[in-house]
Amino acid sequence: MRGIVTVANHVAGPADAASPGRPHTVHRMREHTVEVVSDSGEGAQKCSQIFGAVSAKMGNGVWTVEIIPAEIQPPARAPEGASGNRIRLGAGQVTNWGDDTNLVVAFNEQVLLARHRAGALARDATILLEDKWATDDDADIRDVWLQAMQEIADVGYRVVTVPMEERCLTLVDDARKGKNMFALGMLAFIYQRNLDLVFEQIAHTFRKKSDAVYARNVDLVRLGYDWAGAHLDFRIEITPEPNDRPMVVMNGNEAIGMGAIASGMELCAMYPITPATSVSHYLSEVFERFGGVVHQAEDEIAAAGVAIGASYAGKVAFTITSGPGLALKTEFLGLAVMTEVPLVVVNVQRGGPSTGLPTKVEQSDLLAALFAQPGDAPRVVIAPATIEECFHVMTTARRIAEAFRAVVIVLSDANLATGVQPFPRPEVDTRWHAEPADLSAVLAGRKPYGWDESTGLSRRIVPGQRGGMHTVTGLSHDEGSKVAYSAGVHGRGMAMRSRKIAVLSSLLTPPTPYGADEGDLLIVGWGSTKGAIEEAVDRARAAGLSVASLHLRFLSPMEPGLTAIFQRFRRVATVEINYSDTMGDPYVTEENRRRGQLSWLLRAQTLVDVDCWTRVPGEPLRPGAIVQAMHDLMPPRGDA
Amino acid sequence: MSSCSLHVLTNDDDRTFTLSDYEGARARWCPGCGDHSVLAAVEKLLSAEQLKPEDTVFVSGIGCSSRFPHYLKTYGFHGVHGRALPVALGIKLHRPELAVFVVMGDGDCTSIGAGHWVHTLRYNPDLVVLMLDNGIYGLTKNQTSPTTPQGVPSNTQPQGTILPPLNPISLALGVSNASFVAQTAEFVPAHLYATLRAAFHHRGLSFVRILQRCPVFTPGLYADAVRKPALVEMLVHDDGVTVPELHALYPTRLAHDPRDLDRARQLAGATDTIKLGVFLRDPTRARYEEVRRVAPRTAEERRILLNAELDRYAV
Numbered sequence: 001m002r003g004i005v006t007v008a009n010h011v012a013g014p015a016d017a018a019s020p021g022r023p024h025t026v027h028r029m030r031e032h033t034v035e036v037v038s039d040s041g042e043g044a045q046k047c048s049q050i051f052g053a054v055s056a057k058m059g060n061g062v063w064t065v066e067i068i069p070a071e072i073q074p075p076a077r078a079p080e081g082a083s084g085n086r087i088r089l090g091a092g093q094v095t096n097w098g099d100d101t102n103l104v105v106a107f108n109e110q111v112l113l114a115r116h117r118a119g120a121l122a123r124d125a126t127i128l129l130e131d132k133w134a135t136d137d138d139a140d141i142r143d144v145w146l147q148a149m150q151e152i153a154d155v156g157y158r159v160v161t162v163p164m165e166e167r168c169l170t171l172v173d174d175a176r177k178g179k180n181m182f183a184l185g186m187l188a189f190i191y192q193r194n195l196d197l198v199f200e201q202i203a204h205t206f207r208k209k210s211d212a213v214y215a216r217n218v219d220l221v222r223l224g225y226d227w228a229g230a231h232l233d234f235r236i237e238i239t240p241e242p243n244d245r246p247m248v249v250m251n252g253n254e255a256i257g258m259g260a261i262a263s264g265m266e267l268c269a270m271y272p273i274t275p276a277t278s279v280s281h282y283l284s285e286v287f288e289r290f291g292g293v294v295h296q297a298e299d300e301i302a303a304a305g306v307a308i309g310a311s312y313a314g315k316v317a318f319t320i321t322s323g324p325g326l327a328l329k330t331e332f333l334g335l336a337v338m339t340e341v342p343l344v345v346v347n348v349q350r351g352g353p354s355t356g357l358p359t360k361v362e363q364s365d366l367l368a369a370l371f372a373q374p375g376d377a378p379r380v381v382i383a384p385a386t387i388e389e390c391f392h393v394m395t396t397a398r399r400i401a402e403a404f405r406a407v408v409i410v411l412s413d414a415n416l417a418t419g420v421q422p423f424p425r426p427e428v429d430t431r432w433h434a435e436p437a438d439l440s441a442v443l444a445g446r447k448p449y450g451w452d453e454s455t456g457l458s459r460r461i462v463p464g465q466r467g468g469m470h471t472v473t474g475l476s477h478d479e480g481s482k483v484a485y486s487a488g489v490h491g492r493g494m495a496m497r498s499r500k501i502a503v504l505s506s507l508l509t510p511p512t513p514y515g516a517d518e519g520d521l522l523i524v525g526w527g528s529t530k531g532a533i534e535e536a537v538d539r540a541r542a543a544g545l546s547v548a549s550l551h552l553r554f555l556s557p558m559e560p561g562l563t564a565i566f567q568r569f570r571r572v573a574t575v576e577i578n579y580s581d582t583m584g585d586p587y588v589t590e591e592n593r594r595r596g597q598l599s600w601l602l603r604a605q606t607l608v609d610v611d612c613w614t615r616v617p618g619e620p621l622r623p624g625a626i627v628q629a630m631h632d633l634m635p636p637r638g639d640a
Numbered sequence: 641m642s643s644c645s646l647h648v649l650t651n652d653d654d655r656t657f658t659l660s661d662y663e664g665a666r667a668r669w670c671p672g673c674g675d676h677s678v679l680a681a682v683e684k685l686l687s688a689e690q691l692k693p694e695d696t697v698f699v700s701g702i703g704c705s706s707r708f709p710h711y712l713k714t715y716g717f718h719g720v721h722g723r724a725l726p727v728a729l730g731i732k733l734h735r736p737e738l739a740v741f742v743v744m745g746d747g748d749c750t751s752i753g754a755g756h757w758v759h760t761l762r763y764n765p766d767l768v769v770l771m772l773d774n775g776i777y778g779l780t781k782n783q784t785s786p787t788t789p790q791g792v793p794s795n796t797q798p799q800g801t802i803l804p805p806l807n808p809i810s811l812a813l814g815v816s817n818a819s820f821v822a823q824t825a826e827f828v829p830a831h832l833y834a835t836l837r838a839a840f841h842h843r844g845l846s847f848v849r850i851l852q853r854c855p856v857f858t859p860g861l862y863a864d865a866v867r868k869p870a871l872v873e874m875l876v877h878d879d880g881v882t883v884p885e886l887h888a889l890y891p892t893r894l895a896h897d898p899r900d901l902d903r904a905r906q907l908a909g910a911t912d913t914i915k916l917g918v919f920l921r922d923p924t925r926a927r928y929e930e931v932r933r934v935a936p937r938t939a940e941e942r943r944i945l946l947n948a949e950l951d952r953y954a955v
Contacts, residue, residue, distance in 0.1 A: 056955050057955045059955070204952075246954065246955075247954070247955035248950050248953040248954050248955060249953055249955050250953045254953075258946070258949065258950075261942070261946055261949070262946055264939065264942070266734070267730070267733060267734060269730070286949060288934045289945060290937055290942050290945055290946070291934050291935060291936045291937035291942070292934065293733065293932050293934060295729075295733065295932070297726065297759075298755055298756065298758075298759035299755055301723060301726070301756075302723070302725075302726040302729075302755070302756055302759070303726075304726075305719070305723050305725075305726025305727045305729075305730065305756075306726045306727070306729050306730035306733065307730060308719075308726075308727055308730060309699075309717070309726065309727035309728060309729060309730020309731040309732075309733075309734075310730035310731065310733055310734040311730070312717060312727070312730070312731060313697075313730065313731040313734040313735040313738070314734060314735060315734050317730065317734070331720050332720060332723065335719055335720050339717075422955050425950055425954065426950065428943045428946045428947055428950070429943075430939035430940060430942070430943050433939045433942070463694065463695070463696075463697050463715040463731070463735065463738055464694055464695060464735070464738065465694060466692075466694045467694070468694065468715075469693050469694055469713050469714055469715050469716075470715070470716070471664070471698075471709040471710050471712075471715070471716025471717065471718055472716070472717055472718065473710070473716075473718040474718065474719060474720060475718070482665075483710065
């Protein structure tokens with residue numbers, strides 16, 4: 001186990017049921033990573049979410065990642081159905097999901113195998129495994145249990161079998177509905193969690209259920225806690241670093257929803273799509289209290305249209321989607337660009353192309369966000385890098401959309417969407433809200449596209465403004481919104497719409513490299529990989545590598561000063577969760593190589609030979625893998 | 641339009657609007673196009689109702705008829721093909737006090753925009769929705785549309801349109817929560833105007849199919865009905881549209897209570913005659929922008945509420 005401060009070798013082998021109250025060795029750690037995995041529907045996610053939230057409330061750094069099958073009811077006891085969470089706990093801030101899992105609670109041996117085969121588990125991981133399958137009535141089940149035990153026998157895991165089902169049946173009729181709370185109790189014991197906080201969190205999680213459900217869950221937690229106390233020989237202590245700042249804890253989709261509220265937007269138009277939908281689940285619960293509405297449209301296209309109509313009518317609205325939905329919305333986005341109707345589009349990226357990996361993370365919509373649009377349709381693209389940024393980006397997006405009469409695409413991803421992390425509590429500011437729509441009469445001579453020649457900016461006129469009547473159109477038009485097909489008018493409109501993006505770029509500050517201002521290797525990233533990349537930079541620098549990283553929030557326009565920064569490093573490469581060819585692959589040459597999407601963009605914009613290291617594992621990048629990539633990407637000595 | 645919004649539609653200043661106050665750019669449709677008649681009837685309605693131009697929005701899609709907003713001096717939104725209705729719904733959700741009209745063609749509404757058509761009928765926002773149905777794609781030059789009569793040749797089906805046409809009235813009547821479905825014709829201007837008025841005064845989505853001819857590609861459409869008024873059957877009722885001045889010319893009249901949905905469906909399905917009138921009118925149906933209306937909040941109220949919300953997530 002990495003990060004152990006004091007350690008006593010534990011006694012290997014299953015816990016002895018006949019030794020209640022046995023002494024516990026307390027391992028003091030800087031960090032520890034735990035997973036709870038079950039069949040879908042057995043509640044491992046609820047268990048882990050509560051555990052993560054309680055840990056955050058006790059002051060630990062936390063990063064949780066969902067392990068989620070694509071189907072609602074995949075077959076039971078099948079590796080592909082493994083469902084649960086990974087929670088990385090730390091003494092200080094945790095910025096990513098880390099490398100290996102140190103402790104697993106598995107409800108059957110098949111879901112455990114899934115995690116083993118995914119390489120998710122540390123070689124010395126402790127496994128708390130439901131034992132009922134070893135003695136199941138069904139010979140086939142006993143058989144596959146034995147095979148599974150053989151498969152993992154040589155790794156070095158410490159397997160502790162736990163009679164979860166048997167113990168739960170002393171309290172409930174259907175252990176499938178109780179094991180998760182028993183597991184929570186075990187974790188509460190192992191990690192020395194405050195039980196009052198656990199019960200508080202249970203009350204919050206099951207607030208829509210009856211008191212009886214709450215009471216039963218509390219009893220199950222105590223049952224698991226007591227069992228662990230009686231049968232385990234270890235506990236783990238991760239002492240939180242002192243932190244005076246008030247914090248909040250939530251996942252990225254909740255942060256986007258809450259950020260939208262904070263920005264003053266009042267209409268979210270959407271169509272269900274994973275992994276974006278939970279933003280609307282959150283908003284559907286609370287938005288009306290804030291004077292907002294979630295409109296579930298008949299399709300992705302209509303969702304964009306409703307948001308555009310609402311924005312046109314005076315108040316900026318937003319639509320949320322994921323890759324396939326973004327594809328469907330493109331025609332409407334082009335219309336919003338052409339008519340200069342402000343619009344915020346949140347794209348919570350998942351694996352593509354097509355339906356791809358609906359529940360898994362990828363960063364493969366970057367170029368689509370910038371360019372997937374017939375015709376020249378410049379727009380703004382911003383990617384939050386942390387869950388905290390998911391909150392604040394919505395106000396930024398709303399304000400840019402409004403000030404620049406622009407389409408702003410916010411690129412989140414499945415990692416941020418479901419990741420849970422504490423962050424400093426935002427100090428709510430009413431200035432984040434939009435001014436009420438100006439409905440005053442329009443002075444004679446003012447035009448619907450009264451473009452300022454140097455900035456392309458203009459003040460919009462909305463319905464209700466006396467004297468401002470005009471028809472907006474997706475056809476080429478002049479500043480009076482009159483349809484005109486002449487080359488001069490068409491070219492001028494193009495220039496004005498494009499210039500706004502350049503103006504925005506001039507208002508941005510150059511990004512600051514992390515780790516060092518110059519050196520051998522600069523890693524450039526965007527979006528949710530920031531935590532993993534920066535942790536990798538720390539580790540690689542500690543190992544003596546001259547490496548730094550740069551994380552971009554603005555992708556369109558690009559943040560200024562990149563060429564100058566790149567020139568201070570001998571090699572520049574992006575790290576991204578999307579596909580790139582590897583040199584040496586059949587038929588792949590420098591000329592035809594498909595590169596990581598940011599790499600492609602940076603090469604085009606800076607003419608610097610930006611390399612890339614990308615992977616599409618359907619899960620977040622691990623800092624350890626990035627460190628290895630840094631070694632591989634290091635320019636050879638003497639290479640100018 | 642809903643009575644609750646009438647106060648803002650009422651002309652509360654001293655302005656009086658004449659027809660010319662609503663006239664925009666000169667209409668560029670072909671001479672003889674039915675769109676001209678619809679535009680004239682709409683301008684007459686706006687003037688009769690004294691709608692403030694700045695509180696009136698015309699939303700359209702793409703096609704000949706979708707140029708409509710450009711020819712009016714109100715607010716206008718000329719969008720993308722088939723998708724005027726979502727835009728109109730968005731406007732209505734944020735600004736229910738505005739008078740919002742939607743103008744679509746037959747391809748716009750019943751083909752590329754069919755999904756939005758069905759669902760917006762069900763949402764039933766307070767919109768006047770005009771479907772200018774000339775049974776052909778005109779702007780793209782003579783392609784079969786869903787409402788092109790079987791056998792009529794086009795550039796995409798030169799041997800004659802292959803399938804029987806879609807019946808927009810039957811389809812609209814099949815949508816639950818639809819609240820106003822009417823059919824009129826550009827070649828019976830008095831009925832067209834009376835139908836527009838009824839549609840405007842209905843609370844909810846008023847779907848009006850306007851039969852018309854394209855002078856270039858479907859000039860023969862409804863030629864029989866134009867020649868032999870007996871082929872036209874007027875649906876009359878106090879709750880629908882009754883135009884006494886037309887009684888002499890169109891003697892075939894059928895009393896139809898627009899609350900009788902079963903009968904409406906029967907009538908819509910019987911295509912032996914061309915029926916003009918209101919098939920369905922039910923002002924009790926839920927209107928989306930009303931059932932979704934929420935109490936507005938001030939920025940300060942929101943700040944307090946958001947802090948309470950953050951408390952729920954506090955560590």
